[in-house]
């Protein structure tokens with residue numbers, strides 16, 4: 647009896663570990679999208695690198711609530727300036743194009759970091 651229970655527990659613990667590391671497929675793919683769209687060329691995700699030109703996504707999440715997601719989607723689409731310092735987030739054309747859907751996904755992902 648015992649010898650059957652132990653492997654079952656091990657399997658359970660193992661899959662929980664996998665779950666926490668890779669379970670958030672939404673987060674994973676948004677991260678990939680952010681890399682593909684070169685957001686991460688200017689933004690860091692968590693730690694604020696003093697050399698980075700743009701605020702980290704984590705500090706953006708801490709500063710804004712979900713209510714502001716619409717405005718942030720606009721920033722991702724058309725750029726913005728004056729919220730974090732004197733550096734401007736350029737308009738598309740200068741950076742990689744994102745669709746409104748992708749912009750929404752990225753903003754949701756960013757704002758979710760603070761939850």
Ligand code: HEC
Nearest residue numbers: 683685688700721726727728729730731733734735741752
């Ligand atoms: C060329 C550098 C650069 C790239 C590439 C870039 N950003 Fe930014 N981003 C900035 C800067 C600089 C700011 C700060 C602007 C400000 O002070 O309002 C910013 C601000 C933001 C903000 C906060 C806006 C606000 O009003 O506070 C969000 C959200 C954001 N970026 C998302 C993204 C996403 C998503 C991408 C990829 C599609 C991206 N950025 C690509 C430079 C960049």
